[in-house]
Amino acid sequence: MSNEMKTIPLLPLRGLLVYPTMVLHLDVGRKKSVSALEQAMVEDNFxxxxxxxxxxxxxxxxxxxxxxxxxAKVKQMLKLPNGTIRVLVEGIERGRVKSINHGEDFASAEIETIDERQEATVEEQALMRNVLEQFEQYTQISKKISQETFASVADIVEPGRLADxxxxxxxxxxxxKQEVLETLSLDERLKLMLRILSNEREVLGLExxxxxRVKKSMERTQKEYYLREQMKAIQKELGDGAGKESEAEELREKIYDAEMPEAVEEKALKELQRYEKMPANAAESSVIRNYIEWLAQIPWSEETEDLLDIHRSEDILNEDHYGLEKVKERVLEYLAVQQLTRELxxxxxxLSGPPGVGKTSLARSxxxxxxxxxxxxxxxxVRDEAEIRGHRRTYVGAMPGRIIQGMKKAGTVNPVFLLDEIDKMANDFxxxxxxxxxxxxxPEQNNTFSDHFIEEPYDLSKVMFVTTxxxxxxxPAPLRDRMEIIHIAGYTEVxxxxxxxxYLLPKQIREHGxxxxxxxxxxxxxxxIIRYYTREAGVRNLExxxxxxxxxxxxxxxSKEKKRVVVTEKNIEDLLGKKTFRYGKAELENQVGAATGLAYTTAGGDTLTIEVALTPGSGKLTLTGKLGDVMKESAQAAFSYIRTRAEELNIDPEFNKKNDVHVHVPEGAVPKDGPSAGITMATALIxxxxxxxxxxxxxxTGEITLRGRVLPIGGLKEKSMSAHRAGLTHIIMPKENEKDLDDIPESVRKDLTFIPVSHLDEVLKHALVGKK
Structure with missing residues (x-):
């Protein structure tokens, strides 16, 4: 058929393409397409x-x-029950559209037919051989094209038809496929087929x-499953139902249930494989099992949801503890920020303070x-680093550190973790x-905490750590720097x-039936009881x-002596015996050579009487009362200051050559040290x-320099409370500590007169009787 123009009905195809010489069945359902077919049958079947x-x-x-x-030529038409038409068509030749006329019933196209030569040139014959060779290799890999099909293709001698x-x-x-149809040059079409065949062979090879690979994996899985089932059956027959295999399955389930991070889960499964391959009586078998169980029991993702209700939290804190406003305020601030960010x-x-003030119970609250x-x-x-970080698994009886043990006990990744008595740790070899x-x-490191036993990084960033x-x-200073310190002083009488x-009395009444x-x-x-039977900053002895x-x-x-017991001030001695302490330790009269100092101890504040005795001698200074180096140096500084100012103080300048000076701080058996006894010693000496x-x-309270300046001190709140408890009414303190007066409870502050001083002359003016 030569190149010519013709107008014939148009049938649009969806997802399908017909080459010349192909015979194919089509299902036609669209109304216009059916009309086009009917028109073709009326005319010449084209x-x-x-x-x-x-x-x-x-x-x-x-x-x-x-x-x-x-x-194409319509060879056969058949109407199907569902209304569509099945038609058999045979491709005749290529055609290029010149114009399309979209009629009401059907579309027709004016086309130019494209004639193709049938004989192949020498170059095209070479290309055809290459195409057939590639196609043969493809059929061998694919297995979807039969040898008969390949043989029929191999007999084709027309180059264009072979490519199609x-x-x-x-x-x-x-x-x-459309690109092949549109490639009209025969040698270009054959070259295109070579490229397509090469690409398809590569894709097929990868598939x-x-x-x-998938088949091998499935075969291995099926094989393992089959062997495990066989092993279970053998163990059952032998009466060993709870054998190692069932243990391994149980461990595998635990690993999957733990919802570990991907890297940790991979490590656990790898260790489980080692465990399965290892004989049951091998020493390392129990070590690996113990390790896997620890990995599975630690919380990796289990988290409790915070009840972010500030008013409820405030009620609970007030219900459990009286006072402690600073700590409560800090917890409520944390809650408020958590409520706004949810990512803090x-x-x-x-929590620092004397024993018995409620630090541990506050953490629980x-x-x-x-x-x-x-x-x-x-x-x-605790003096062993392994207590914190755990032991390496190579050691016999190795275990994780107490941090990981605590997390396992909590069962969640965000507990409140109390590290009690953090100042009582020691270190050795x-x-x-x-x-x-x-x-x-x-906070910058603990999201990847490393335990020697667990080996994998563990996230502690969501834990709220509270230390006491x-x-x-x-x-140690580096450790102290990581913490936000909240001081809890002792309680006042009120x-x-x-x-x-x-709190205390209802609890004891309940506990004693x-x-x-x-x-x-x-x-x-x-x-x-508070005044005469206890002397403490906290309330432990009171309880x-x-x-x-x-x-x-x-x-x-x-014993039926009484049906009801009423404890009053009069019968308290019958129950507790004679009074242990004298309320108010202040001196009963003014003393020469004795001054009352205020001290800060681990049990809160306390009062110390510093006594000075002069005896004839050669100027020797004796210090007793188990004083530390700092207090000894304070005494020597005060002694030197008095020597330099002897005349102004109306003291014989030769006093150090005529007298021995003895400074004593009762009680002698209790060690004492601290930088706040300088002005007390100087006052007692003068x-x-x-x-x-x-x-x-x-x-x-206050430290002294060689020039008589008074330096600031710490623990003013605790010292003031001890002074109040001891019955003192006036407190001489360094001027630079005036900022600390706001921390002192109002009930204590109203009974005391605070005298800020910056030089020893001011101290003497207020401390000595009749001194101007």
């Missing part, structure tokens, strides 16, 4: 098949259709490799107010546990009375004394040398 660019287009226009298609038929047998996209790293709080799990770890006496704690308590300490000075009434009806303790009796009162009351009730008495109601 129809033009043109492929759509998009399958989804229902009514294609010129832009939706390719420009090159196939003139090979293309029709390949799983190509419509775009690629085959992937398939083999857990703070590290350090913080956990309750946040609705978090609570874990406590005591660091008292086994390492420094306080340095190991740096990683735990550093009696003496901040005993904590606070102790409220705590006893609201009593009731409010069978026992009553009057307020004045509680005040007597013990109340327990004693309850025991005595219980004995009286059980009083002894001038024979002018020191006022009995005055307590003092």
């Amino acid at each position: 129809i033009f098949l043109l492929t759509q660019k998009e399958v989804a287009t229902e009514e294609p226009n010129d832009k939706d259709l390719y420009t090159v298609g196939t003139v 038929i090979v293309s029709s047998h390949l799983p190509l996209k419509i775009v690629q 085959k490799k992937i398939g083999q 790293k857990g703070p590290i709080l350090c 913080i956990a309750r107010s946040l609705d978090r799990k609570f874990v406590r770890m005591s660091l008292g006496g 086994r390492g420094d546990p306080s340095s190991a704690l740096l990683e735990v308590l550093d 300490a009696n003496n901040i000075g005993a904590i 606070e102790k009375l409220e705590i006893a009434k609201a 009593l009731s409010k009806g069978s026992m009553q303790v009057r307020d004045e009796a509680l005040l007597s 013990r004394q109340l327990a004693t009162v309850c025991r005595k009351a219980a004995k009286q009730i059980v 009083s002894a040398l001038t024979e002018v008495p020191v006022k009995k109601e005055v307590g003092m």
Whole structure:
């Protein structure tokens, strides 16, 4: 058929392409397409098949259709029950669209037919051989094309037809098939087929490799499953149902249930494989099992949701503890920020203060107010780094450190973790546990905490760490720097009375099997117990004394002596014995050579009387009372200052040549040290040398320099409370400590007169009787 112009009905194809010489069945359903077929049958059975660019287009226009298609002859038509028509067509030749007429019933196309030569040139014959060779290799890999099909293709001698038929047998996209249809040059079409065949062979080779790999993996899995089932059956027959295989399965389930990070899960499964291959009686078998169980039992993702209700948390904190406003305020601030951000790293709080002020129980209340799990770890006496970081698995009896153990006990990644008595740690040849704690308590590092036993990084950033300490000075500086320190001073009498009434007494009555009806303790009796039977910053001894009162009351009730016990100020001695302490330790009269100093101890504040005695001698200075180096140096500085100012102070300049000076601080058996006794020692020395008495109601605290300047001190709040408890009314303090007066409770401040001083001359003016 030569190149010519003709107009024939148009049939758009969706997702299909017909090459010349191909015979194919088509299902036609669109109304216009059916009309086009009927028109073709009326005329000469010729129809033009043109492929759509998009399958989804229902009514294609010129832009939706390719420009090159196939003139086909309708061989047969058959109407199907569902209304569609099945038609058998045979491709005749290529045709290029010149114009399309979209009629109401059907579309017709004016096309130019494209004639192809049948004889092949020498170059085309060479290309045909290459195409057949590549196609043969493809059929061998593919296995989807039969040898008969290949033989029929091999007999084709026309170059254009060979390219068309090979293309029709390949799983190509419509775009690629259309490209073959539109390539009119025979040698270009054969070259295009060579490129397509080469690419398809490469893709098929990769598919085959992937398939083999998947098959191998499946075969191995099936084989392992089959062998495991066989092993279970054998163990069952032998009566060993709970053998190693069932243990391994149990461990595997635990690993998957733990929801570990991907790297940790991979490590656990790798260790499980080692465990499965290892004989049951091997020594390392139990080590690996123990390791896997620890990995599975630690919380990796389990998290409790914070109850972010500030008012509820405030009620809980007030319900559990009286006072302690600073700590409560800090917890509520944390809650408020958490409510706004929901991403705040857990703070590290350090509650410092004397024993018995409620540091440990406060941490428990913080956990309750946040609705978090609570874990406590005591660091008292810990001197081995492995206690924190764990032992390496190579050691016999190796275990994780107590941090990881605590996390396992909590079962969540965000508990409140109490590190109790952090100032009581020690270090020796086994390492420094306080340095190991740096990683735990550093918010920038603790999201990848490394335990020697676990080996994998563990995230502690969501944990709220709370530490307690009696003496901040005993904590190493780098560790102290990681914590937010909140000082809790001792309680005043008023606070102790409220705590006893609201918390301690009801608890002791309940624990001793009593009731409010069978026992009553009057307020004045509680005040007597606080004043005459305890001397402490906290309330621990007070609770013990109340327990004693309850025991005595219980004995009286059980022995039928009384039905109801009422404890008053009058009968308190019958229950607790003679008074242990004298309320108010202030001197009863003004003393020469004796001054009252205020000291800060790990148990809160205390008062110290510094005594000076002069004896004939050669100027020797003797210091007794188990004083530390700092206090000895304070005494020597005061002594030197007095020598330089002897004349102005009305002291004999030769006093050091005529007298020996003895400074004593009772109680002699208790070690004492600290940089705040300078002005007290100087006042006592000057009083002894001038024979002018020191006022009995005055307590003092402050360090002295060789020029007589008074330097600031710490612990003013605790010292003021001890002065108040001892019955002093005036406190001489360094002027630079005026900023600390706001921390002192109002009930203490109103009973005391604070005298800020900056030089020893001012101290003497207020401390010595009649001194101007």
